[in-house]
Amino acid sequence: MSEADPLDIQATFDAQLATALAWRTSTAQQRLRRIRRLRDAMMAQREAFYAAFAQDYRKPPAEVEASEFLPVMDEIRHALGRLKRWMKPRTVWPTTTMLGTRASVQYQPRGRVLIVAPWNYPLSLCFGPLVSALAAGNTAIIKPSEMTPAVSALMGRIIASVFPANEVALFEGSQPTSRVLLELPFDHIFFTGSPAVGKLVMAAAARHLASVTLELGGKSPSIVDASANLKLAAETLMWGKFLNNGQTCVAPDHVYVHASVKDAFVDACRAVLQQRYGAGPAAQKASADLARVVNRRHTQRLASLLADAQQRGARLLAGGEVDEDQCYIAPTLLDRIPAGAAILSEEIFGPLLPIIGYTELDQVIAAINAAPKPLALYVWSTDRRAVGKVLEQTSSGGACVNHCVAHFAHGNLPFGGVNNSGMGSAHGEYGFKAFSHERAVLRASPLMLIKLFFPPYTGRRTGLMRTIVDALRLPML
Numbered sequence: 001m002s003e004a005d006p007l008d009i010q011a012t013f014d015a016q017l018a019t020a021l022a023w024r025t026s027t028a029q030q031r032l033r034r035i036r037r038l039r040d041a042m043m044a045q046r047e048a049f050y051a052a053f054a055q056d057y058r059k060p061p062a063e064v065e066a067s068e069f070l071p072v073m074d075e076i077r078h079a080l081g082r083l084k085r086w087m088k089p090r091t092v093w094p095t096t097t098m099l100g101t102r103a104s105v106q107y108q109p110r111g112r113v114l115i116v117a118p119w120n121y122p123l124s125l126c127f128g129p130l131v132s133a134l135a136a137g138n139t140a141i142i143k144p145s146e147m148t149p150a151v152s153a154l155m156g157r158i159i160a161s162v163f164p165a166n167e168v169a170l171f172e173g174s175q176p177t178s179r180v181l182l183e184l185p186f187d188h189i190f191f192t193g194s195p196a197v198g199k200l201v202m203a204a205a206a207r208h209l210a211s212v213t214l215e216l217g218g219k220s221p222s223i224v225d226a227s228a229n230l231k232l233a234a235e236t237l238m239w240g241k242f243l244n245n246g247q248t249c250v251a252p253d254h255v256y257v258h259a260s261v262k263d264a265f266v267d268a269c270r271a272v273l274q275q276r277y278g279a280g281p282a283a284q285k286a287s288a289d290l291a292r293v294v295n296r297r298h299t300q301r302l303a304s305l306l307a308d309a310q311q312r313g314a315r316l317l318a319g320g321e322v323d324e325d326q327c328y329i330a331p332t333l334l335d336r337i338p339a340g341a342a343i344l345s346e347e348i349f350g351p352l353l354p355i356i357g358y359t360e361l362d363q364v365i366a367a368i369n370a371a372p373k374p375l376a377l378y379v380w381s382t383d384r385r386a387v388g389k390v391l392e393q394t395s396s397g398g399a400c401v402n403h404c405v406a407h408f409a410h411g412n413l414p415f416g417g418v419n420n421s422g423m424g425s426a427h428g429e430y431g432f433k434a435f436s437h438e439r440a441v442l443r444a445s446p447l448m449l450i451k452l453f454f455p456p457y458t459g460r461r462t463g464l465m466r467t468i469v470d471a472l473r474l475p476m477l
């Protein structure tokens with residue numbers, strides 16, 4: 001992979017300053033025009049995207065539609081319909097001591113923003129945040145992943161055809177290019193990727209006190225309890241796990257299943273896999289509906305997680321076939337994984353699903369709370385009290401009940417992690433706000449109460465202040 005020229009990056013960043021200042025006063029119409037041009041150029045390359053995704057990791061066209069175009073188009077549609085409302089300054093009521101003033105929150109573009117994206121949903125995770133950045137009135141520089149070169153190159157051509165570099169630019173490259181970009185004093189950095197690199201990005205941002213949105217990963221747990229609809233659980237979980245061949249930040253990483261329904265759940269999962277991808281190993285390998293692992297290095301990483309678990313005594317319940325040359329790993333279900341196996345501590349990010357039997361929900365909750373806070377948590381149950389208990393006693397970026405992954409596509413929900421799985425939110429209005437500065441504006445009047453707080457501090461004035469402060473003990477109406 002060739003790296004972007006640092007001088008070119010610096011010149012582009014410098015050139016975006018004047019645009020960013022001019023765009024502070026941009027109207028909703030001007031911003032939407034940019035977004036529409038991006039949409040039209042992207043959709044004009046639909047077939048080219050199919051080919052690029054096939055080349056990079058044999059992603060099926062249906063999954064390109066459902067997990068790349070759909071989220072971006074939904075983001076665009078949302079912005080087209082709502083941007084005017086989002087941009088409107090929000091008037092707020094005066095609090096007691098602010099009587100006599102008027103106040104509002106003004107949404108300002110942050111300025112020049114950097115978007116760094118991972119490889120697993122390269123289009124959705126570059127253009128989705130870009131739509132939010134443009135909606136909020138920012139210029140942007142995008143650094144896609146080096147691991148999906150065909151898609152990255154195509155996105156680069158689209159960006160160059162729609163925007164002059166002083167508005168939006170895309171630089172291909174790997175870590176060296178990323179590092180050059182992270183040296184620059186961007187106003188905001190929107191990073192999607194691993195927690196390990198997220199820490200480096202946050203440290204780099206700290207040098208300029210750039211604000212950050214960190215969309216990270218981790219091990220998202222799932223729970224199937226004894227009351228669950230097992231057919232629904234198997235159908236949804238097998239979809240969320242094997243979509244994009246398990247290479248999804250919010251994929252169920254592992255699943256806790258109540259011991260009383262574990263065998264029936266495994267049978268239901270096997271049936272779903274056979275119905276969707278073929279009855280035997282050869283048919284599944286030939287299935288056009290399974291993407292490949294992104295490259296050989298990641299195939300080897302997953303193969304060693306599998307081998308390590310098996311050597312320690314894990315039992316294979318489905319799949320297990322590995323073909324490194326074709327970056328293929330079959331949809332795999334495992335159980336009886338002993339503590340200490342790497343598959344139980346590393347983010348799997350591939351088509352391997354550990355199934356862990358349990359008898360006490362409290363123990364599952366304790367195990368979840370003992371690990372870093374995950375990006376997502378899923379529970380399949382028809383017992384409302386059990387669902388309430390899981391949602392109340394755990395923390396995660398997002399959660400689904402009787403489903404998985406789908407909350408990503410809900411434009412009215414904030415999408416993001418918590419601590420180790422990230423900070424800040426994306427999508428819809430939350431994405432617009434991530435790329436906006438919420439500026440507090442207070443307008444004074446000659447009759448405002450706070451004038452009573454000015455010196456000279458006579459005895460009467462001090463007494464009045466005491467009365468006002470004491471009055472704050474009264475409950476709010």
Ligand SMILES: NC(=O)c1ccc[n+]([C@@H]2O[C@H](COP(=O)([O-])OP(=O)(O)OC[C@H]3O[C@@H](n4cnc5c(N)ncnc54)[C@H](O)[C@@H]3O)[C@@H](O)[C@H]2O)c1
Nearest residue numbers: 117118119144145174175178193194197215216217218249
């Ligand atoms: N929360 C989300 O929305 C979300 C979405 C997709 C993926 N992810 C997470 O992303 C990870 C997988 O993606 P990945 O392997 O591309 O992540 P990654 O962190 O290795 O890379 C992400 C981006 O950072 C760049 N990068 C890598 N190392 C760097 C370094 N040392 N300095 C500067 N830049 C560097 C890469 O070139 C790439 O563009 C998983 O952890 C997954 O859970 C999160």
